[in-house]
Amino acid sequence: MSRDAIVLLGVNHKTTPLAVREKLALSAGYDEPLQALGQLEELREYYLLSTCNRVEVLFTCRDVDRAQQRVLDLMFGRAITASELEQYVYRHVNVDAVEHLFLVAASLDSMIVGEAQILGQLKEAYRHATKVGSSGFILNKLLHKSFSVAKRVRTETRIGAHAVSISYAAVELARKIFGELAGKKVLLVGAGEMAELAAEHLVRQGVAEVVVANRTLQRAVNLARCYNGRAVSLEELLDQLQQVDIIISSTGASGLILQKEDVRPVMRDRRNRPLFFIDIAVPRDLDPAINDLDNVFLYDIDDLHNVVEMNKSERDKEAVKAQRIIDEEKLKFGKWLANMESTPTIVQLRAMVEHQVRAEVEKTMGRFDTMDGQQRQGLEKMVAAITGKVVFPALHYLKTDRHCTGLPERIKAIRELYLLDTASSDREES
Amino acid sequence: MSFLLFQTCVVVYLLATAAYLVFFLTQKNSLRQTGRAIFLIAFGLHSANLVARAIETGHTPITSHHETISFFAWSLGCCYLSFRWRYAVKNLGAFVSLLVLALMLIAAFSSRSMLPLPPALQSLWLPVHASITLFADGFLALSCIGSIMYLLQEREIKKKRFGLFYSRLPSLETLDKLNHHCLSMGFPLFTLGLITGSLWAKQAWGAYWQWDPKETWSLITWFLYAATVHQRFTVGWRGRRVAILSIVAFLSVLFTLWGVSFLLEGVHTYVS
Numbered sequence: 001m002s003r004d005a006i007v008l009l010g011v012n013h014k015t016t017p018l019a020v021r022e023k024l025a026l027s028a029g030y031d032e033p034l035q036a037l038g039q040l041e042e043l044r045e046y047y048l049l050s051t052c053n054r055v056e057v058l059f060t061c062r063d064v065d066r067a068q069q070r071v072l073d074l075m076f077g078r079a080i081t082a083s084e085l086e087q088y089v090y091r092h093v094n095v096d097a098v099e100h101l102f103l104v105a106a107s108l109d110s111m112i113v114g115e116a117q118i119l120g121q122l123k124e125a126y127r128h129a130t131k132v133g134s135s136g137f138i139l140n141k142l143l144h145k146s147f148s149v150a151k152r153v154r155t156e157t158r159i160g161a162h163a164v165s166i167s168y169a170a171v172e173l174a175r176k177i178f179g180e181l182a183g184k185k186v187l188l189v190g191a192g193e194m195a196e197l198a199a200e201h202l203v204r205q206g207v208a209e210v211v212v213a214n215r216t217l218q219r220a221v222n223l224a225r226c227y228n229g230r231a232v233s234l235e236e237l238l239d240q241l242q243q244v245d246i247i248i249s250s251t252g253a254s255g256l257i258l259q260k261e262d263v264r265p266v267m268r269d270r271r272n273r274p275l276f277f278i279d280i281a282v283p284r285d286l287d288p289a290i291n292d293l294d295n296v297f298l299y300d301i302d303d304l305h306n307v308v309e310m311n312k313s314e315r316d317k318e319a320v321k322a323q324r325i326i327d328e329e330k331l332k333f334g335k336w337l338a339n340m341e342s343t344p345t346i347v348q349l350r351a352m353v354e355h356q357v358r359a360e361v362e363k364t365m366g367r368f369d370t371m372d373g374q375q376r377q378g379l380e381k382m383v384a385a386i387t388g389k390v391v392f393p394a395l396h397y398l399k400t401d402r403h404c405t406g407l408p409e410r411i412k413a414i415r416e417l418y419l420l421d422t423a424s425s426d427r428e429e430s
Numbered sequence: 431m432s433f434l435l436f437q438t439c440v441v442v443y444l445l446a447t448a449a450y451l452v453f454f455l456t457q458k459n460s461l462r463q464t465g466r467a468i469f470l471i472a473f474g475l476h477s478a479n480l481v482a483r484a485i486e487t488g489h490t491p492i493t494s495h496h497e498t499i500s501f502f503a504w505s506l507g508c509c510y511l512s513f514r515w516r517y518a519v520k521n522l523g524a525f526v527s528l529l530v531l532a533l534m535l536i537a538a539f540s541s542r543s544m545l546p547l548p549p550a551l552q553s554l555w556l557p558v559h560a561s562i563t564l565f566a567d568g569f570l571a572l573s574c575i576g577s578i579m580y581l582l583q584e585r586e587i588k589k590k591r592f593g594l595f596y597s598r599l600p601s602l603e604t605l606d607k608l609n610h611h612c613l614s615m616g617f618p619l620f621t622l623g624l625i626t627g628s629l630w631a632k633q634a635w636g637a638y639w640q641w642d643p644k645e646t647w648s649l650i651t652w653f654l655y656a657a658t659v660h661q662r663f664t665v666g667w668r669g670r671r672v673a674i675l676s677i678v679a680f681l682s683v684l685f686t687l688w689g690v691s692f693l694l695e696g697v698h699t700y701v702s
Contacts, residue, residue, distance in 0.1 A: 175601060294670050307590075
């Protein structure tokens with residue numbers, strides 16, 4: 001084994017339905033699962049990311065299959081069955097893992113392509129990993145790289161500047177109707193995924209309050225808590241219409257839940273303050289005729305789709321550009337990774353030589369522990385110097401490019417020459 | 431002197447309008463800066479022109495048709511600039527400069543000769559009554575522009591087909607607010623204009639009100655605006671309906687300004 005493999009396991013909104021993701025989400029924060037991962041001795045470095053759209057574990061290890069199995073059992077095994085695991089969890093190794101991380105960081109893998117929040121979440125997750133010291137040489141480099149890739153994508157393409165998704169389009173429309181969204185109130189009717197996403201978008205625009213109305217109140221309460229909002233029952237819908245400004249409806253009801261004639265008197269009570277209905281349910285929840293009322297605007301999922309389509313060709317162009325940046329950066333990182341392959345060998349070689357020099361010195365001069373400070377310091381220096389001199393030709397051999405022998409071959413030669421793969425057991429016996 | 435100033439100022443207004451319109455289509459920010467700067471220059475020249483004309487004629491230059499329209503354009507510019515500093519209304523400049531230019535062209539084509547004031551108009555009421563009324567008209571014109579922009583924007587949002595205006599016009603809320611502010615400035619001024627006119631009529635003709643066509647039409651206009659303001663403040667009408675009412679009422683203003691003077695006979699004619 002020349003170096004540790006980089007492995008990424010995870011689920012996201014593309015592969016996994018919300019119901020499953022909910023079970024896997026790390027609701028209690030990062031500390032506990034990170035500690036649990038620390039118990040696995042197969043892992044060298046590790047890091048965890050959990051957002052509403054994804055849960056991902058990134059780690060380096062020697063034995064990919066074994067480590068992967070342990071991590072899967074620990075992180076996902078308890079919540080879902082083996083077959084679900086097989087179906088939903090994606091696994092990326094080495095360069096693929098690197099690419100995936102870059103895609104996530106650059107927000108190309110997001111539900112709202114180009115949204116900026118994911119980078120903050122990534123940084124937050126990384127902060128937790130560094131706090132418990134679980135990220136090391138390779139992951140530090142990799143994550144820092146992913147941040148800079150994300151920044152590059154953001155500055156060099158306009159992927160973030162376009163209305164690239166339905167919920168974004170909805171927010172844009174709300175802005176055209178209400179101007180400032182600060183101080184406006186949002187009502188979520190039914191709690192679907194799209195609705196949540198749109199609500200999240202709106203919350204980020206500074207809406208004052210989120211009210212959730214749902215058939216099962218418990219679900220409404222849970223969701224309302226996410227946004228510091230209120231939960232109401234579905235029967236209160238008409239009363240709520242007088243207070244809120246934006247309504248996002250996504251119930252699973254088979255018929256219409258709101259008719260034009262229900263809304264008309266509401267407008268009188270509202271003194272014609274505008275209402276913006278967003279109907280993302282299929283089949284529709286809201287009577288299309290509502291749009292005919294003055295100061296009331298109704299968009300259903302198809303309308304929003306059309307709005308998005310208008311921006312699509314431009315977005316695709318930007319996505320291609322972004323993908324190019326990521327490929328470029330992936331290649332660069334791969335090169336760095338290839339260089340780093342020799343590092344464990346160098347470290348091991350150094351340690352081995354130093355160990356032997358030290359053993360010989362101790363044989364002659366007595367144990368280091370019993371010496372006084374100054375003498376010990378001098379000897380330590382000597383050990384280091386001898387180690388350096390002895391190891392130098394080998395390092396030189398490793399680091400100098402030769403046409404006829406590639407780096408992996410050179411590493412292999414050094415390991416065989418110095419008995420690195422067998423020496424440790426020998427030494428332990430002696 | 432005033433003639434030269436007027437000529438240059440029309441040309442500069444033309445440039446400002448062109449800059450604003452190109453900005454409206456291309457949305458290049460540097461052009462907006464240019465447009466605003468040119469508009470300010472034109473407005474400065476226009477003010478100088480009014481002062482020069484006042485000095486040359488020896489009275490407030492709001493008596494002939496040319497003077498009235500020119501002053502109307504100037505007061506519209508004033509209202510626009512006074513709003514410009516308080517609210518950001520995206521692309522309002524393009525619409526306003528267009529209307530100002532149109533008014534200035536009309537003024538340019540009407541007789542510019544300076545005539546002595548008839549004795550009935552030689553009063554301190556002239557600058558007070560005429561300027562208050564024309565300032566009211568300025569605000570009402572701005573409200574009409576805001577309403578047109580509102581209807582354009584609302585149409586694209588309602589029809590769900592976004593064309594030229596969706597991205598270029600400000601939000602409906604902003605436009606509705608613009609209308610609100612213009613009405614709450616313009617309507618009281620207009621009322622004040624009616625009252626001062628009535629007082630002046632008592633002094634000049636001996637009666638407060640004599641159902642001269644201009645007076646009648648002013649009253650009709652006043653009732654239209656009163657209805658708009660009433661619906662807005664008490665019933666809570668807003669948006670589309672108020673916008674339509676504002677536009678209709680402003681058409682009545684324009685008729686009072688031109689239609690009455692040229693189609694109907696009365697004592698309230700321009701000096702000619």
